[in-house]
Amino acid sequence: MSAVEEINNQSNIAEASGVVVRFAGDSGDGMQLTGSNFTEATALYGNDLATFPDFPAEIRAPAGATFGVSAFQIYFGSQDVTTAGDDVDVLVAMNPAALITNLKDLIPGGLVIVDADSFTDKNLTRAGYSENPLEDDSLDGYRVITVEISKQVLEAVKPFGLSHKFAVRCKNMWTLGLVMWLFDRDRSVTIENLKKKFAAKPEIAEANIAAINAGHAYGETAELPTGIDVYKVPKADVAPGLYRNTTGSDALAFGLLAGGQLANLPITFASYPITPASSLLHALSQQKHFNVVTFQAEDEIAAVCAAVGASFAGSLGVTSSSGPGITLKGEAISLASSTELPLVIINTQRGGPSTGLPTKTEQSDFNQALYGRHADTMLPVISASSSVDCFDVAIEACRLAVQFMTPVILLSDGYMANASEPWLVPDIKSYKSFPVSFETESENFTPAKRDPETLARVWAKPGTPGLEHRIGGIEKDIDTGNISYDSENHQAMTDLRERKIENISQYIPEQTISSGPEKGKLAVVGWGSTYGAIHQAVKRCLQEKLDVAHIHVRYLNPLPDNLEVLLGQYENILVPEMNTGQFVNLLRSKFLFDAKAFNKVSGQPFKIREIETEIKTILGVS
Amino acid sequence: MNAPVAELTIKDFASDQEVRWCPGCGDYAILKTVQKTLPELGVARENQVFVSGIGCSSRFPYYMDTYGFHTIHGRAPSFATGIKLANPDLDVWVITGDGDGLSIGGNHMVHLLRRNVNLQLLLFNNEIYGLTKGQYSPTSKVGTSSPSTPHGSIDMPLKPCSFALGCGAKFVARSIDTEAKHLGPMLKRAHSHKGASFVEIYQNCPVYNDGIFDDIKEKKTAAETRLVLEHGEPLIFGAEKNKGLILNPKTLALEIVVLGEGGASIEDIVVHDETNKVLAQLLANLKLPDFPEPIGVIYCDPSAPDFTGEVYDQRVLVREGKEKPDLNALLRTGHTWTVD
Numbered sequence A: 001m002s003a004v005e006e007i008n009n010q011s012n013i014a015e016a017s018g019v020v021v022r023f024a025g026d027s028g029d030g031m032q033l034t035g036s037n038f039t040e041a042t043a044l045y046g047n048d049l050a051t052f053p054d055f056p057a058e059i060r061a062p063a064g065a066t067f068g069v070s071a072f073q074i075y076f077g078s079q080d081v082t083t084a085g086d087d088v089d090v091l092v093a094m095n096p097a098a099l100i101t102n103l104k105d106l107i108p109g110g111l112v113i114v115d116a117d118s119f120t121d122k123n124l125t126r127a128g129y130s131e132n133p134l135e136d137d138s139l140d141g142y143r144v145i146t147v148e149i150s151k152q153v154l155e156a157v158k159p160f161g162l163s164h165k166f167a168v169r170c171k172n173m174w175t176l177g178l179v180m181w182l183f184d185r186d187r188s189v190t191i192e193n194l195k196k197k198f199a200a201k202p203e204i205a206e207a208n209i210a211a212i213n214a215g216h217a218y219g220e221t222a223e224l225p226t227g228i229d230v231y232k233v234p235k236a237d238v239a240p241g242l243y244r245n246t247t248g249s250d251a252l253a254f255g256l257l258a259g260g261q262l263a264n265l266p267i268t269f270a271s272y273p274i275t276p277a278s279s280l281l282h283a284l285s286q287q288k289h290f291n292v293v294t295f296q297a298e299d300e301i302a303a304v305c306a307a308v309g310a311s312f313a314g315s316l317g318v319t320s321s322s323g324p325g326i327t328l329k330g331e332a333i334s335l336a337s338s339t340e341l342p343l344v345i346i347n348t349q350r351g352g353p354s355t356g357l358p359t360k361t362e363q364s365d366f367n368q369a370l371y372g373r374h375a376d377t378m379l380p381v382i383s384a385s386s387s388v389d390c391f392d393v394a395i396e397a398c399r400l401a402v403q404f405m406t407p408v409i410l411l412s413d414g415y416m417a418n419a420s421e422p423w424l425v426p427d428i429k430s431y432k433s434f435p436v437s438f439e440t441e442s443e444n445f446t447p448a449k450r451d452p453e454t455l456a457r458v459w460a461k462p463g464t465p466g467l468e469h470r471i472g473g474i475e476k477d478i479d480t481g482n483i484s485y486d487s488e489n490h491q492a493m494t495d496l497r498e499r500k501i502e503n504i505s506q507y508i509p510e511q512t513i514s515s516g517p518e519k520g521k522l523a524v525v526g527w528g529s530t531y532g533a534i535h536q537a538v539k540r541c542l543q544e545k546l547d548v549a550h551i552h553v554r555y556l557n558p559l560p561d562n563l564e565v566l567l568g569q570y571e572n573i574l575v576p577e578m579n580t581g582q583f584v585n586l587l588r589s590k591f592l593f594d595a596k597a598f599n600k601v602s603g604q605p606f607k608i609r610e611i612e613t614e615i616k617t618i619l620g621v622s
Numbered sequence B: 001m002n003a004p005v006a007e008l009t010i011k012d013f014a015s016d017q018e019v020r021w022c023p024g025c026g027d028y029a030i031l032k033t034v035q036k037t038l039p040e041l042g043v044a045r046e047n048q049v050f051v052s053g054i055g056c057s058s059r060f061p062y063y064m065d066t067y068g069f070h071t072i073h074g075r076a077p078s079f080a081t082g083i084k085l086a087n088p089d090l091d092v093w094v095i096t097g098d099g100d101g102l103s104i105g106g107n108h109m110v111h112l113l114r115r116n117v118n119l120q121l122l123l124f125n126n127e128i129y130g131l132t133k134g135q136y137s138p139t140s141k142v143g144t145s146s147p148s149t150p151h152g153s154i155d156m157p158l159k160p161c162s163f164a165l166g167c168g169a170k171f172v173a174r175s176i177d178t179e180a181k182h183l184g185p186m187l188k189r190a191h192s193h194k195g196a197s198f199v200e201i202y203q204n205c206p207v208y209n210d211g212i213f214d215d216i217k218e219k220k221t222a223a224e225t226r227l228v229l230e231h232g233e234p235l236i237f238g239a240e241k242n243k244g245l246i247l248n249p250k251t252l253a254l255e256i257v258v259l260g261e262g263g264a265s266i267e268d269i270v271v272h273d274e275t276n277k278v279l280a281q282l283l284a285n286l287k288l289p290d291f292p293e294p295i296g297v298i299y300c301d302p303s304a305p306d307f308t309g310e311v312y313d314q315r316v317l318v319r320e321g322k323e324k325p326d327l328n329a330l331l332r333t334g335h336t337w338t339v340d
Helices: A003-009 A031-045 A096-105 A121-127 A149-160 A164-168 A171-182 A188-197 A202-221 A248-263 A278-285 A300-312 A323-339 A366-371 A389-404 A414-418 A487-507 A528-543 A563-567 A583-591 A608-619 B026-041 B057-063 B076-086 B098-104 B106-115 B160-167 B180-192 B219-225 B277-284 B307-319 B327-331
Strands: A018-026 A048-054 A069-077 A088-093 A106-115 A143-147 A241-247 A267-271 A292-296 A316-321 A343-349 A381-383 A407-413 A420-424 A470-472 A520-526 A548-552 A555-557 A570-577 A596-599 B048-052 B067-070 B091-097 B119-125 B171-176 B196-202 B226-228 B243-248 B253-258 B293-300 B336-339
Touching: A018 A031, A018 A096, A018 A171, A031 A048, A031 A069, A031 A171, A031 A188, A031 A241, A031 A420, A048 A414, A069 A096, A088 A096, A088 A171, A096 A106, A096 A121, A106 A171, A149 A164, A149 A171, A149 A202, A164 A202, A171 A188, A171 A202, A188 A202, A241 A248, A241 A414, A248 A267, A248 A278, A248 A292, A248 A316, A248 A343, A248 A389, A248 A407, A248 A414, A248 B327, A267 A278, A267 A300, A267 B076, A278 A292, A278 A414, A292 A300, A292 B076, A292 B307, A300 A316, A300 A323, A300 A343, A300 B076, A300 B106, A316 A323, A316 A389, A323 A343, A323 A366, A323 A407, A343 A389, A343 A414, A366 A407, A366 A555, A366 A583, A381 A389, A389 A407, A389 A487, A407 A414, A407 A528, A414 A528, A470 B057, A520 A528, A520 A608, A528 A548, A528 A570, A528 A608, A563 A583, A570 A583, A570 A608, A596 A608, B026 B057, B026 B119, B026 B180, B026 B196, B048 B057, B048 B076, B057 B067, B057 B091, B076 B091, B076 B098, B076 B106, B076 B119, B076 B307, B091 B098, B098 B106, B098 B119, B098 B160, B106 B160, B106 B196, B119 B180, B160 B171, B160 B196, B160 B277, B160 B293, B171 B180, B180 B196, B180 B293, B219 B226, B253 B277, B277 B293
Parallel strands: A018 A088, A088 A106, A106 A143, A267 A292, A267 A316, A316 A343, A343 A407, A381 A407, A470 B067, A520 A548, A520 A570, A570 A596, B048 B067, B048 B091, B091 B119, B119 B196, B171 B196, B226 B293
Antiparallel strands: A018 A069, A048 A069, A048 A420, A241 A420, A241 B336, A381 A555, B171 B293, B243 B253
16 A cells, blocks of 8 residues: 555545655755755654655756756655655655656645645647646546645745845745645754755755745645545654664765774775766765875776875875776786785766766676776776765775775666665774784785785885885786786786786675575576665565575676575576676676576666566566 | 985986897987986985887986886876876976977976976977887977978977976976086986976987087087076176077067177177066077077976965965864764765
8 A cells, every 4th residue: 555545545634654755956946955965854853764865966946947857756655664665655846847758657646735836838849738737627537735835935035134035945845845744744854954055154054944844734624635634754763772774875985984993094085077987986085184195086997096006105095986987997906916906996886978968877887897897907896885884895995995906886876876874873883993003024025925825915115125126017927026028927917917807706795585495486686776775576476485586796807606506406596787787797798697687777776666666576586 | 224315326227127229319418417416406206207108219218227207208208297296305307308298298397497397398209100110200300201201391380498488396406417517417407497497408309310510519600599597697698698688679589689780789789687477488489491499497486385385285285274184084974964
């Protein structure tokens, strides 16, 4: 039963186990801000939640244009929430363009809140409506709250003497107030946020606060259509402890700080602005009081080179970008591999090729991460499965980089980078440290010296007396580190570099099963941000007693040693990916499994239902 | 162990690697002068780092017994910036060439100079690609015949010192590969300057572009073809030291006069002021055959802050009045809630 059906079935205070709300409006309407404030209030309320900010590449598209619609979706509930939800229960549409582009996702009977003032002839035409949908029968299948929001807002903020332009801008807060009333959320955090955000312009803060209060009051007092009233979503039953919300980008930033601390190293973070990776640069730039230097380089290449230079000098170099930027960094990544210096490369993937869909999500840089460099440049590749998981994976990337003196690629994506979810805040003291010890012994020193177990090359930083040495991109003698063009030596060095990376599988956890049986008819194998949708789909199938398991792979190169045996226990393997089938090809070629690909590259994450249907098709049930 | 700084000699800076440049290459002379100059700088060997890109000149770090990083084509300025960001106390030398530094790496050169990263950058200019076997470079004269321009190169060359000034470099000097007595002091000046010090070194490639600087280097012509710059001294040249440069106030251009001819006297000659950027730009543009080519410090503005120093000052400022950074506390700031 959907939330709204539940509401329909009860009068007055209704209860629902989970609700999906989507705020949609012009790219200048402040929908992302509205969404993030609602998220914060929802988290404080105690619901589990997941969000999906979905915005266009244009910063301010022409007002009323369909391609300029910016949306923020949140799924909140009383149970294990891991996706932003398949279908929308409540749609807030700030203009005709937002309505026409989002209505298809609203469930039958769903609730739609519209700003009647924005349904002007001009906006209707621009959105492609020949008739006003508020006046014909096109919304008959839904429940509609039509409010002249702009008029209400202008009235509410009148005492603050704002110009018409600034006054109308408060309408997102008015709408937020109404939605907060609908779900019994506390406005105080948003009010606090507004005061902070507009500290220099108190009249704007006050106007926005008046708007949110007016929206809330409207819900309480207005004669709304029958059946629409406050409804309660019970608090989620989650592990006890202190929680906060985090996006993937923020979790990555925290994770890098933690990784540096656990390695006992300063971090030098060098990056170049690119959507959707820039938020990591922004987040780390705020943390200069920690042991981190951030550097906005002149281009992607300079960024990775500065990071490698920093690693040479004894810092942990980190660079971050999205697919096209990672392509530019390729040559320097290979140098880091050849000189065996630590380097963390974070790829927040987006739709491609080329500029592609900069603000939309995809997992199509898997092949690039594994193979996208000249020559035999092997390196570890790991992936985060959710916003929260970004924290642990960032730490793990730092560990692998310094423990094995190698560049490491961490794959995130636009979805988890922007989406937020509640996070049971960890205690950094509970993480195992991996302090780096730099070489100091000058007797018999060569830069080719390596740890016999991990095969990691020695790290001797400039400034250490007696260890002066040269490294570079020319092939190095396996014993002395001096340049060598010897053919047998090149074979030996290539073998050594390959063995070093393969050997990392000894130092990573064994692959576990996320849910479902240890053997059986079907394993759904995923990596990255598909975790949430696969998790829910498999969960639903397990509730229906279907024979299916979920295995989610963090370590993409090298793969966990037990993965082949583990996957061999299932008759079928299904690999859902937001690409044309890249990881599935690795499983096929490496293990000769007849793994089935299930692919989607629409710029949108998988819906739970899509994966569920695919599972049932393979299992022959429907 | 390393010798005390005061006792370092030229030998301490020569690595055990065989030098592999072509016989007669100007790089040998530069290498010797650098190795001879370093002991005089008062910097410990372990704190010296040589960073290079790709090309003949970029093999330089392998022959220095200091820390060295032979990186990728054109990107040495970026690696060097990273090294300085990680450890501003290191004394960094970037070694590059006209192809490496001004063609594939032109963008990084712009930003290194603009940011004023505190290091020395030596650009070996031989007006040709040596390591890839003789193609023309961005500093090759128009008409240079090369494997890729068999009918002569067409595009206009750039002038490295003008380029550097245009990027906002605060220290710009020029010297000559085989003239240790000039190059050595230039290296010391570059080293003592706080910020990005750009030194163009005319360097002969005996294989692919032999003799292009002969007019400037050879004793019998040098007096007429070079303008030796000394801060506070008039811009005089010529075998008889009777030629000088005056500023034509109508065209705002430098012109050559002969002292005693047409009423020109020593008072009319422009006095070199290395802190004058306008003059520096005029000087950096002088080229044979119309003008003698300036040798020496063209421009030096010691007042500008250096980038990595500012980065660290800003960090200190950010930390002021704050508690010791605590990650657990950071994770718990902002809006949090407790589930019992």
